[in-house]
Every structure is written in C-alpha cells, then in structure tokens.
Amino acid sequence: MIAAVDDSLCECEMGFMIDGCFMFYFFQSTHATTHCQHVAKNIDNTGSGRAPAFISSSCGRPKQQQAACSHRLQSTTSDNIVDHQVWTFDDIQDFARKEGVELSKTNLGPAFRTVARSTHNSSKILGYGEGFVRPAGKILHLDKMEVFKPIVKQVRKENPDFRGGGTIFGVGLLFGYQCLLHGIENGCTEAEFLAIDDEDFQHKRLVRFYKNSGFKIIKYVGEDFQSIPDRMVWGGCGTLMRGNIKDDLLPLWSSLFIKATEREKNKINKV
DSSP: OBOOOOEETTEEEEBBBEEEEOOOOOOSSSSHHHHHHHHHHHHHHHHHOOOOOOOOOOOOOOOHHHHHHHHHHHHHHOOSSSSTOOOHHHHHHHHHHHHTEEEEEETTTEEEEEEEEEETEEEEEEEEEEEEEOOOTTTEEEEEEOOOHHHHHHHHOOOOOTTTTTSSSSSHHHHHHHHHHHHTTTTEEEEEEEOOOSSSSHHHHHHHHHHTTTTTEEEEEOGGHHHHHHHHSSOOOOEEEEEEHHHIHHHHHHHHHHHHHHHHHHHHHHH
16 A cells, blocks of 8 residues: 655645655545545544545646755754654644644554544544554554645634644654554554555655655565565555664654744744
8 A cells, every 4th residue: 555744834745654644645626625525534434434645746836846845855854863852642642732633543453543633623634544563573564644635724724723733744744653653552663655656756756755754765566576475565566665663763753843842932932
C-alpha cells in the first residue's frame, strides 16, 4: 500500500505520510469534498474506511513558491535536533489541542488507526493513518496516512484555533507521530512504507519529501521477479523507505514541535 505526508503550508497534498504521509489524495472539486466526507464517515462508523492515496501536482503554484517550499523542507533535517528530546503521547496531545486538533487511536490486534479531528467539531476528520505491527522483525508497517484538504480548508475558516498543525508538514505529522509512538509501545525499532510510483514526477517528490522527514531509501520495488514478495506486501511498485523510530524519527519530529512551540512563545512575548 502507500504512506504519505501532509505539506499543508506548501499548499499541496503529498502521499505519509504523509498530504500521507502518505500519498495523500488532493481533492479540488466540490464532488471531491463530498467524497472526503464519505470516507471520513466510514472511518467514524465502521473503522474500516479506505480511500485511494495520491500525490498532488503543484496545482499551478508559481515556481518561486514551489522553490521556497522545497527550501523549507530541506532545511528541517539540517537543523540541530533540540537536545535529542523525545515527546510523549501527552506532549503531542497537548501540542495538537493548541493547534485545534484532537488526536485519537484505536487498535485491533496488530492493526492500528490514528485519527485527527478538529477540536471545534469532532465530525470534521482532518486525516488519518493506519498500519500494523509486523509479527516478525518488529517493524511498524505504515500502510496509509491521508489528509483531507477540503475539510482542512473548511476547518481553517470555522475554527480560529486551528493553525494547520504547527509545522510545515501540517496535520499529517501530528497523527504520524502518534503512529511512531504506537510502534515504540509495541517494541518496533523501525518504520517502513512504500512511496508508490504511479507517476515519475510525483514519485520523486514523494521520495524527496520523506527523505527530508528522516527516512532512508532501502530499495526500489519494481516489476521484476525478485520484487514479487515486496509487491505482495505493499500492493504495488515504488521506493521502499525505512527510518529508525527511536534514534532518528522521534527526535527529529520532536525537534520540529519544540521549535514550533518556541516560535509561538516568542510571538506571545513580543505582543
């Protein structure tokens, strides 16, 4: 399957991670908004909502804006990690609430799902992530992380406390972090996902995005005979990426949240 990441401040959805984390579905039409709400309803009512995951185009943004976005992403990994401090579940919950986001997690056996909702209206599902803990190897398998951009836009208008997730990676980083904590709780040392290769340009963007998020390229899963086992696991072709949860991902992502908190404190002090 796919993983994608939210890049909401860059006005694009990438598919966690992350906007999923994920390749995230980029919805542009009013019909797509209805589709978002339908998927969100399935998540709420059945716990088994599924939706395709894609990475968006640049949506007609000026090249200068795209370049600025790329520079901000690249700068995240070059900054020093703040004291190697790792946030707990309570830390990320408190941070998310200040951003107007309520996080929740459900799990059944090795499978899990994390959901991000607006604090002003719990029916507004901003995004979700899901996966499972592999029984062998203690690897956190990130199957899908998806952000619903039309709903995010609605919440921006309706909820004055909502600020997009606090970092350049947007809402996806919040519930993505929760996924990583779930992996640590279950003895996982590494997280894996497949950056799906549907289109060459989109695939390159997705891989670059995840590298800037702390993941490393393991190999390309192609159409060849040797890739059959991986294709059976992930359901498609793409670049397999992996990150050490405790040593790399959690400290890096924590540092982004800490810096966002410090920026907000500085703004308040100036006022």
